[in-house]
Amino acid sequence: MIGQTETFDPYASPNNGLLAADTLLSVQASVLAGMLPNLTNDVVQATMVTMSATAASNATAVRYMIQQRAAQQPDLLVAVDKLAAWRDRVDGTATAERPLTPTIGSNGSAVTRIGQTNADGLYLTRTPQQALNVLFMNAGAVSQGGFFPTGINGIIGTSAAN
Structure with missing residues (x-):
């Protein structure tokens, strides 16, 4: 979508802002949803469920605005x-x-997937490392790039090797 020598300015227009928000919110919602099954503390899990639902709602709202x-x-x-x-x-x-x-759906009418869900209505998921692949803009196992040109702090700082 953006050539090798081109740049993308998310502040240049409302459309660019929505496209940037779509990427960031999609990644946020998918990684939060992906973390839920691994949480064992009830208080932490309840908090993360709320955060995940909010992120999914925000991502869906941005996709609706784009549509x-x-x-x-x-x-x-x-x-x-x-x-x-x-x-x-x-x-x-x-x-x-x-x-x-x-x-085109099975009944012949147009169908739009505003929410990023699976057949069961659950939000699609990513691991934290897969989220870093998107944020670092690299399919390899790297520790910096893209949105974070000098890397990030924390326990998980390297993306997955895809």
Whole structure:
């Protein structure tokens, strides 16, 4: 979507801001949802469930805003779909993203996946390392790049090798 010598400014336009928010919120929601099964402390789990639901709601709201704007600017759907496919490639998961472009359902009507959920309605997940793949913008096991050119602090600081 962005050439090797091009840059992306999330503040340049409302559309750019929505595309950037879509990436960050999608990653946040998927990693929080992915962490839930590993939590054993009831208080921590309850707090994380709330945070995960809020992140998923925010990500869905941004996708809805993009869909509404795409009625006048269809290239936004193309951009969202390309970004979703790219995130799926770098994070190494089979599917942690859904395109926003409508498809034709089994009854012949248009279907849009606003929420990034599986067939059971659960939010798609990533591990923390897979989230770092997206945030570092690299499919390899690296400790810096992309949104964090000098790396991050914390116990998990390296992305997965995909």
